[in-house]
Amino acid sequence: MPHVTVKAKDGGTFQAYVAMPARTPAPGLVVIQEIFGVNKVMRDLTDSFAAQGYVAICPDIFWRIEPGVDITDQTEAEWQKAFDLFGKFDVDNGVQDLIATLDHVRGMPECTGKAGSVGYCLGGKLAYLMAARSDSDANVSYYGVGLDGMIDEAGAITKPYLSHVAENDGFVPPEAQAKFVPVLEQHPKATVHVYAGQDHAFARVGGKHYDKASADLANGRTRDFLAANLG
Incomplete structure (x- = not known):
């Protein structure tokens, strides 16, 4: 069952990559892509969450623009395409x-029947919005972009939320972090970790800013958080 078809609420359908755990029934986990589509990085992450015991599903959220996007962060042309998709x-x-x-x-x-979400970059922003706008049981953001412009939605968060923030994130400057980090730190359902000296996508294996020590720390915190809230 590598892919399933999901029905959109306003009509149409889209594809999602699915990975199954060794034992079922198990909690569900929506894995939310970066700006590069459901690529190998996201499929590998989805597989890794399945190995941790989740029915992991990674939907193609760019389907309304261009279905089946699968690019990398390795060339300038791919970055340009990724930012074009992000803009649309x-x-x-x-x-x-x-x-x-x-x-x-x-x-x-x-x-x-229990299910949560985990997202990266654009997906990190969307995981925050899932915490605010859905009944997802637990949600995790990795270096979510644009949270400063949506911090007024934090009051709607009623389920556990975990946010991993890169201190030196090139896409989330200090003035942006200053608008949302203190709010989330005071929120009773939110936990925030700021990773000193790290840049955007420090947990993306093979990426320019990948840092194994910080990635391992963040991933361990995510594993414990999901186990505590979805298990």
Whole structure:
């Protein structure tokens, strides 16, 4: 079952990559892509979450623009395409597609009915919005972009939320972090970790800013957080 078809709430369908755990039923986990589509990095992450015991599903959130995007962060042309897709992406529709994906995985016979989300970069922003706008049971953001412009939605968060922030994130400058980090630190359902000296995508294996020690620390915190809240 490498792919499933998900029905969008406003019509149409889109594809999602699925990885199954060794034992079912198991909690579900929506894995939210970066700006490079459902590429090998995201498929490997989805597989790794399945290995941790989740029915892991990674939807194609760019389907409304261009279905099946699968590019890397290795060339300038791919970066340009990724930023073009990011510029065309409708965040509100994206959240609705993620909620449809959440509903889909909860409805799968292999799923216990509990389900959360974890997202990276653009996906980190969307995981924050899943915490604010959906009934997802737990949500994790890795270096989410644009949270400073949506911090007024933090009051709607009622389920556990974990945010990994890169101190020297080139896409989330200090003035942006100053707007959302203190708010989340005071939120009773939120946990924030700031990774000193790290840049954007420090957990992307093979990426320019990959840092194994920080990635291992963040991933361990995510593993414990999900186990505590979805298990």
